[in-house]
Amino acid sequence: MPAIEDSVEPGKAFGPGFGGTIIDRHHPGYDRARGVWNGLIDRRPAVIARCSSVADVVEAVRFAGEHRPPVSIRAGGHQVAGSAVCDDGLVIDLSAMTGVDVDPARRTARVRAGTTVGSLDTETQVFGLAVPGGDVTGTGVAGLALGGGIGLLARAHGLTCDHLRSIEIVTADGLVRTAGPGEHTDLLWAARGCGRGLGVVTSLEFDLVDLGPSVSIVEVYYPAEQGESVLRAWRDAVSAVPDTVSPMAILRGMPPYPQVPAELHDTPIVGVGAVFAGPPERAEAALAPLRRLGTPLLDVSGTVGYEQSPSPPAGATRSFMKSHFLDELTDDAIRTLLDQQARSTAAGAELVIRTMGGAIRAVPPERSAFPHRGAGFNVNVNAIWRDAGLDDAILDWSRSAWAALGPHANGGVYLNFSGLDEDAEAVHDAVYGPSAARLNAIRAAFDPDGLFSWAARRP
Known part of the structure; x- marks a missing residue:
């Protein structure tokens, strides 16, 4: 072409x-x-x-x-x-179409498509409300929601797409449509997890939940030498804590906190984190099991203003993310994760374990296209670096670590963590699973000539 x-x-x-x-x-x-x-x-x-x-x-x-x-x-x-x-x-x-309109009485927010998660949180937190989001402030709201949206509040309130009330979208015929509970319900179903290929979404309306402005968190770092025992204990704690907690574990280098001696920066650790999404008076008891998993190097748990982590600088940051869904975190899977952590020589390489279940699992298939609600965990192979000379080595590690974790997975892949575009095309069936046939039919109805399809975008 x-x-x-x-x-x-x-x-x-x-x-x-x-x-x-x-x-x-x-x-x-x-x-x-x-x-x-x-x-x-x-x-x-x-x-x-x-x-x-x-x-x-x-x-x-x-x-x-x-x-x-x-x-x-x-x-x-x-x-x-x-x-x-x-x-x-x-x-x-x-990207110039930004803005958030919060209606605290209706507990909704209308978000223009170029808006980031950080901007959305700023506006909703004025009213002690939130849209369950991802992990970092720089994430675009539209891409997060259309791809699903696994985040810090997932077990308590579900995915970002589960709070998607309606969308305004320009379809391939140039018409502006509203897809909501009473009109174009098939488009709304698809928008909750399809990622792309329906048209150009220009704004999104979300239902809001009560949260903040202050929340209780757990953030504890354990030395890698305790990794196997800590991850086993973490796995057991996940099954015991209430759904108001969405625990996360991360295998990475120690962050350069001021209270950490310089010689420990980037040393291998296992970190544990969570945000409590319930009544404040219950936070301490609910989070306590996640602070007793071993002997920590650092515990910075406490009460903070609700916000997601800041994004690394745009453009200067190079990144690769790929994921698996797991039904359970077995001892063998834990050992594989630790083996892959030991193989990595890059400071920005991470393995992130997010918990599923709770409100995610409660949403029936007829409500959204997101197909992975039965999984117990999502494991993300994540690399962030700046030196272009490390590209080949880090990409090789990322893809080989993802392959090594494959035998422990259930075959599903999270669209928002599916690699680069060429990787996403290769794992299409794993991304969409049982939703693929209905999604294809909806895309064909609204974009019969494939104007927005992946194949049409390739030169």
Whole structure:
């Protein structure tokens, strides 16, 4: 497929009503505009249509339908796989379309598609309310919710997509539709976990839950030498703590906290964390089992303002994430995790274990496309680094660690942690599982020519 500029001058082809910015390869802001959070992604689109309104999105979709370039959609731009930007095609860029409107009486929030999780939390926490989100502030709300949204409150309140009340979406025919409980319910079902391929979501409405502004947390770090006993004890504690706790364990290097001696920075540790999502007076008893798993190097548990972790700097950060769902965390799986941690020589390499169950499992299949509700755990092979010279070694470790964990998994893969785009294509069936057939039918109904499909985006 030829690049767009081989057949048309984009600045003239967009209608006069387009109020955003057209950025082509000659624009002085092109290199900045094509960049995303993951610096490993280095793609050169022919045109970036930075939209400022829904009308701009309609015009961009019209242009795409007429000229049929590869198309990608950028919202928060944080998705590790790099699907926000394509080579030699059109990026429909929603990053300027930000904002949150909270209705505390209805306990809802309307979120524009370019908004990040950190901005959403800032607005909802004014009222002591929250949308169950992910782990870091820089994550785009749209990508998080459309891919599922496993986070710090999952067992108590479910996934981010479980709180998705409605969406506004521009479909391939250029029409603006609202998908909610009373209209286009098939589109809403698909949006709760499909990730992409339905159209351009311009805003999302969420139901909110009570939380904050202060929450009790556990954050404890144990030396790697205690790893096997700590992870076994953690596994047992997970089955005993209430669903108001969504425990997490992480195998990584020691963070450079001021109270940690410099010689311990980046030494291998097993960390344990959780946020308590219940009544404050019950927090201490609920979290206590997670603080008695061994002899800690550091315990910084306490009461903090509710916020997710800050994201590393965009562009300078290189990242790879790939995952498995596990029905149970066996002793053999624990040993494999520790073996893979020992194999890693990079400070930014991590293995993260997130707990499922609780409110996640309670949602019936007919409510959402997210197919992995029966799993007990999600294990994420996660690497974050800055030195491009480490690319091959870290990617090799990440993919081999993921392969080593495969025998302990149930065959499912979390869309938001599915590797780079080429990895995501290879694990398509593992991502969508029993939802695939219905998703394909809905996509075919609203995008019969595959304008937003992965195949159509490839040059």
